[in-house]
Amino acid sequence: MSPKYYTITTELSDIHLEETLDFVAEYFLQPQGKYYHNIYKTFKNGVAYLNFTAINETEKWEVVVEVQATNPFKVKMTPVRIPAKFNITNKMNLIEEELLIAVQAYADTIRQATLYFAWVGGEKIIPEAPPTRRKKFSFRIFGSNMILIYILFFAVNIALFLTLGIVMAIIGILAIQLFVVLFSDKILLRTSDWNITPENPRVHILEYQLPLEDFLKFQEKFGKDMIIQMKEKIYKKSLAMGREPTCEIGEDVFAEYGFKCNADIRVSKVVDVYRIVKEASNKFNIKMPKVALTNTMIANAAATGPSPNRGLVLITTGLLVQLEENEILSVIGHEMGHLSGRDPFILFSIISLEFILRFSILYPLVVLSPLVYLIVAMGLIFFIAKFFETRADLLSAMKIGEPHVLAEALRKIGYNRLLAERIAPTRFPNWINFDPHPPIYFRIDRLEKMKTPIKVKNPFLRSVKDVFHGFKRTLKIK
Numbered sequence: 001m002s003p004k005y006y007t008i009t010t011e012l013s014d015i016h017l018e019e020t021l022d023f024v025a026e027y028f029l030q031p032q033g034k035y036y037h038n039i040y041k042t043f044k045n046g047v048a049y050l051n052f053t054a055i056n057e058t059e060k061w062e063v064v065v066e067v068q069a070t071n072p073f074k075v076k077m078t079p080v081r082i083p084a085k086f087n088i089t090n091k092m093n094l095i096e097e098e099l100l101i102a103v104q105a106y107a108d109t110i111r112q113a114t115l116y117f118a119w120v121g122g123e124k125i126i127p128e129a130p131p132t133r134r135k136k137f138s139f140r141i142f143g144s145n146m147i148l149i150y151i152l153f154f155a156v157n158i159a160l161f162l163t164l165g166i167v168m169a170i171i172g173i174l175a176i177q178l179f180v181v182l183f184s185d186k187i188l189l190r191t192s193d194w195n196i197t198p199e200n201p202r203v204h205i206l207e208y209q210l211p212l213e214d215f216l217k218f219q220e221k222f223g224k225d226m227i228i229q230m231k232e233k234i235y236k237k238s239l240a241m242g243r244e245p246t247c248e249i250g251e252d253v254f255a256e257y258g259f260k261c262n263a264d265i266r267v268s269k270v271v272d273v274y275r276i277v278k279e280a281s282n283k284f285n286i287k288m289p290k291v292a293l294t295n296t297m298i299a300n301a302a303a304t305g306p307s308p309n310r311g312l313v314l315i316t317t318g319l320l321v322q323l324e325e326n327e328i329l330s331v332i333g334h335e336m337g338h339l340s341g342r343d344p345f346i347l348f349s350i351i352s353l354e355f356i357l358r359f360s361i362l363y364p365l366v367v368l369s370p371l372v373y374l375i376v377a378m379g380l381i382f383f384i385a386k387f388f389e390t391r392a393d394l395l396s397a398m399k400i401g402e403p404h405v406l407a408e409a410l411r412k413i414g415y416n417r418l419l420a421e422r423i424a425p426t427r428f429p430n431w432i433n434f435d436p437h438p439p440i441y442f443r444i445d446r447l448e449k450m451k452t453p454i455k456v457k458n459p460f461l462r463s464v465k466d467v468f469h470g471f472k473r474t475l476k477i478k
C-alpha cells in the first residue's frame with residue numbers, strides 16, 4: 001500500500017512548531033508505549049521531524065509515521081505490515097485523528113499564553129476578553145435551535161399559573177415564547193460586539209504567542225486579570241489611534257511586564273467574513289442573513305431567526321482564529337442548514353405542543369411524578385433536537401460540498417469532547433444527555449463516510465434514520 005500524505009493546519013507561530021513535536025511525543029506517544037514505538041526526532045535542512053512507528057501486535061499491523069514541523073504540519077504514514085484482508089485505512093485514520101487531537105491540545109496550551117487583537121474596519125475597538133455571563137447566556141439560548149430558552153419557561157410557568165390560572169398561563173407563556181422566536185435575531189444582535197456589513201466585511205486578527213514559560217511566570221507574578229489590562233494599554237497606543245499593533249508600538253508595554261516582543265511570535269490574518277457568509281447563503285439560495293461577531297476566543301457559531309429571510313449568523317473571533325476559510329465556510333453551512341430548515345420555529349412548535357399536552361392529555365402523568373415527567377420530556381426534546389443538528393450537518397455537506405472539511409473543523413473545535421468520547425467505556429450517556437448535538441464522534445464519522453456529490457431525497461428523514469442507527473450501535477442492537 002502506498003504512503004498516505006496529509007496536513008494539519010494550526011494558527012501556531014513558527015517558534016512553536018518544534019515544541020509541538022516534543023509535546024506530541026511526551027504527552028501522547030510515550031504514554032501509549034504499547035502502541036507507539038521507535039519515537040525519535042531528526043532534523044533535515046534545519047526542519048524538525050518527529051518519527052515513530054504505530055504497532056498492534058494483536059492484529060499484526062505496523063505503520064511508520066513522519067511528522068514535519070512546518071506550517072501546516074506535513075504528515076506521511078507508510079504501512080509496512082498489513083495482514084491479508086485487513087482494512088488498514090481505518091487504523092491510519094485513527095492515528096491521523098489522534099495526531100490532530102495532540103496538536104490541538106498543544107495549540108490550546110499556547111492559546112492560554114497568547115495576546116489576541118481583533119478589529120473590524122469602521123467599528124469601535126473592543127479588547128478580546130472571556131465572554132461575560134450575559135453573552136454566554138444569550139449565545140446558548142438563542143443559538144441555532146433555541147431549546148434552552150424553552151426550558152427556562154418550565155420555571156416561569158409556575159409563577160404564571162399561581163397568578164393567572166391554567167388557561168391564561170398557557171396562553172401567556174406561548175405568547176412570550178413566540179415573541180422571543182420572532183425577535184430572536186434582534187435580541188442576539190444586541191449582545192454581539194460588531195456587525196459585519198458589505199462596507200466593513202473583514203476581520204483583522206493579530207496574535208502575539210508568548211513563550212509559555214514566560215507567560216506562566218507572568219501569571220504567577222501579576223495574575224490572570226492583568227493580561228486584559230496589558231492588552232488595553234496596547235490598544236490605546238495602536239488600534240485606538242488607527243494604527244495596527246506592532247512590536248515597535250507595544251515595546252514599552254511589553255517591557256513594563258518583562259516581555260520582549262519578537263517578530264517570530266507574531267501571527268496575523270485577515271478574514272473576509274461577509275464574503276464567506278454570502279457564499280454560503282448563495283449556495284443555500286436564501287437571503288443573506290445579518291452577520292454579527294463576538295470578540296471571544298471560544299470557537300463557536302450560531303444562527304437564529306424566525307425564517308430564512310430574517311436570519312442572523314453569530315460568529316466568534318475564536319472560530320476565525322482556529323479554522324481555515326474553507327472550514328469556516330462549512331461551519332457557516334451548518335448554520336445555514338438551521339436557517340433554511342426553519343429549525344428554531346419548528347422546535348418552538350414541537351415544544352409548544354408538548355407544553356399543551358402536559359396540561360391536557362398528559363396531565364395525570366405530570367401529577368403522578370412531576371420530576372420524572374420533566375426529565376423524560378426534556379430528554380425526548382433534546383433527542384429530537386439531534387435530528388435537526390444532524391440534518392444541518394448533512395445540508396452543509398450537500399450544499400457546500402465538502403463533508404470532510406466540516407469533519408476537520410469539528411475535530412479542531414471539539415477535540416476535547418472527541419477525545420473523551422473516544423476513550424469512554426460506553427458512549428450511551430453522550431446520546432441521552434441534555435445536549436441538542438449528537439456525539440461529536442458520530443458527526444465526524446458520518447461526514448467522513450459521505451462521498452460527493454451527495455444526493456439525498458429527504459435530508460431530514462435520512463438524518464433521523466442516521467441518529468437512530470448511531471444510538472442503536474451504542475446499545476449493540478442490530
